[in-house]
Amino acid sequence: MPQLRDSSNSQPLPAQESDTSFERIFGIETEYGVSVTGISHDSAQISEHSGGLTDAAHVAARMFEPVMKTSHSSNTYTANGSRLYLDVGSHPEYATAEARTVRDAVLLDVAGERTMRELALAAQSSLRDELRDNALNVHVYKNNSDSRGHSFGCHENYLLRRSVSLSFLNRAFIPFLATRQIFAGAGTIRNGQFQISQRSDFLDDTISSATTRSRPMINTRDEAHADARIYRRLHVIVGDSNISQRATWMKMMTAHLVLCALECASRGCHDYEKEVGHQWPTLAHAGEDMKHVSRDCECNFFLSLTNGNTLTAVDIQKFYRTVAEKFLLFHGRDLARDIYDDAQECLKVWETTLNDISSGSVHALSSWVDWAAKHELLTQFKANGVSASRMAQVDLAYHDIAHRGVVDALHRSGRIMPLYTHDDISCAQSNAPQDTRAALRAQFIQAAQESPYEWSVDWTSVTVTDRNSRHCSAHLLNPFVYEQSREFRDVMAVLSKNQRIVNEPMLPLI
Structure with missing residues (x-):
């Protein structure tokens, strides 16, 4: 187990630390993949002689030409207060502005999708004109891996009180993150096998400062972007990039409630272990078990706990839902009204989801759980004799936010319902949350x-x-x-x- 060190300031904490507030700031950082298809032989020759106009790095740079024109930098902030930039490896990245509610964070994330789509289509039009090739298509993928085995992330940020230690997070929060994929996974086909999570294969550690060779579920880079005596910015990098807006909302809303309970427990204001009747279900082999859960679409795999017991991912999630329910029972009055209402909705969806998984009703999840929607779609394709290579293309196309063929078709058929309207998203592109x-x-x-x-x-x-x-x-x-x-x-x-x-x-x- 890694040695965990807090880098908190040794100065005494301000008086605000002792209050009963459970307010939080939420943010989402999304890295996107880029590719080009449909290039004719003549266009390929022109591109080669022009310095590789159509490789991913050049296309990403072309996408950011309008950004450079207005801001003179490929690293800028947008009209809604979010950050837009080209990350290492020519990955376009969008980090949402600070949001006080999960709903606002998700809406800002979807606004970032729209911005990336607009940049991609503008780059596509420019390249088509330059190469005289109308078959050329620029694709931008909101997913987590490419065909070469590289992984890129969707990072969640939660403002967390420093009273919650890293060792406590390792014991009490990691089991939640490792099993949350059963409703938050994006799904993928890898080596001919369907997996619930795209990200799980690339994560080995639980909490550390590493980001490349041995990726953790929580990165300890301590940039609070707030008063570091009171807060840390909890940087969660284990999650998949979700196309379903409801899935993004649920993965962050459930995390928020669990973090509220951990903050409460760290203050000593409630004995959750005594109330729930269990100790925190600390995993003995979190990294390995997360990969096993990802490969078990039936969600029956038993994970080993440090106390010698075993539980399934569903069992562990039921434990955390009970913890969240107890928190709301005793401390719901300490939440803002809109957060409280969202928390109540989250508990209902959480319970129904876990019951559906327990009963084997994956179909019931396909209206908002990405991996379930994709699994159902690919199962139908396979039954109709669609080739494995074609199914792999559909798997990738599900995440193409530039052309959106698969997801738009699912929206039109009512199989996946978005949370936000076209007008909601357009407004969020140019307007920041007014309460942060x-x-x-x-x-x-x-x-x-x-x-x-x-x-x-x-x-x-x-x-x-x-x-x-x-x-x-x-x-x-x-x-x-x-x-x-x-x-x-x-x-x-x-x-x-x-x-x-x-x-x-x-x-x-x-």
């Missing part, structure tokens, strides 16, 4: 884009530099604060002093 600091960042970006001055922005600060090279900054350390501070008003006042000067470059420094 993302609202301030978005206000600053809008004003800065109309200013002649150099400016910079990150998660916790905004800065403008006037013509006399004087810097004016505002710190946004508290993610829950969305009212303008005096220093923020000072920054906005600098931006508002002049109209944009024609032909003078605007340089956002990220």
Whole structure:
């Protein structure tokens, strides 16, 4: 077992740490895969002579040309306060702005999908014109692995009180994450076998700072983007990228409730082990067992616990649902009303889902669980004599957010129902949540884009530099604060002093 060290500040915690609040900030970072198909022989020759215009790296760069034109960087923040950038390996990535509710986090994630789709189709049009080939298609995949065996992630971020230690998370939260895939997995065909999770094969450790050679379920990179004396940013990298909006909502909503219970237990305000009648179901071989669960579509595999007992993934999830239910019973009044209502809905869906899995009714899950929807679709294809190679293409096409053939067909048939409308998503592309600091960042970006001055922005600060090279900054350390501070008003006042000067470059420094 890895040695776990907290990097928390040794200073005494502020008084807010002792309150009974269970507020949280949520965020989702999604890495996308890119490919090109339909290239004619002539286009391939042109591309080769032009420096490989159609390999993934060049296509990703082409996607970001409109971003470079407006922000002079491939690493920028968008109008809704989210971050858009090209990550290592030419993976387009979108990190949502801070959200106070899971619903807002999921909506921002879907808005990021829409933004990536628009960039991909613009790059496709540009390449078609340049190569004189209308058969060329640019694909952007919201999935977690490619044909060469590389993995890229969907990372969840939860603002967590530092009273919850890493060792406690290793004991009490890892079993939840390792088994959550039974309703949060995206599904895939790998080596001729259907698996529940795309990500599980690439994760070996539970909690560590590694990200490449031995990936953990939780990465300990300690960048709180908030007051580090009170909070850590829990960086969960075990999850699949979900196409189903409901699946994304459920995987994060269930995690939120479990984290609330862990925060409660760490404060000593409730004895969950005594109340539930169990100790936390700590796994003896979490990395290995997660892979076994992924290969067991019947969800009957027994996982070994450190106390010598064995439980199935469904059993473990039922334990955590009971823990979450007890938390709501004793502390529901400490949640904001909208969070409480979502928590009640989550408990109902959670119970129904686990009962359906226990009874073997996978079909009942196919309206929102990605792996179940995909499994049902591929099973039908196989029964109709579709070849294995064609099914592999359908498996990949399920995640193509640029062309969306498979998922749009499922939406039209009512087999998978989205949570948000077209108008909801369009609005979220250009508007930040109004109840977190993302609202301030978005206000600053809008004003800065109309200013002649150099400016910079990150998660916790905004800065403008006037013509006399004087810097004016505002710190946004508290993610829950969305009212303008005096220093923020000072920054906005600098931006508002002049109209944009024609032909003078605007340089956002990220």
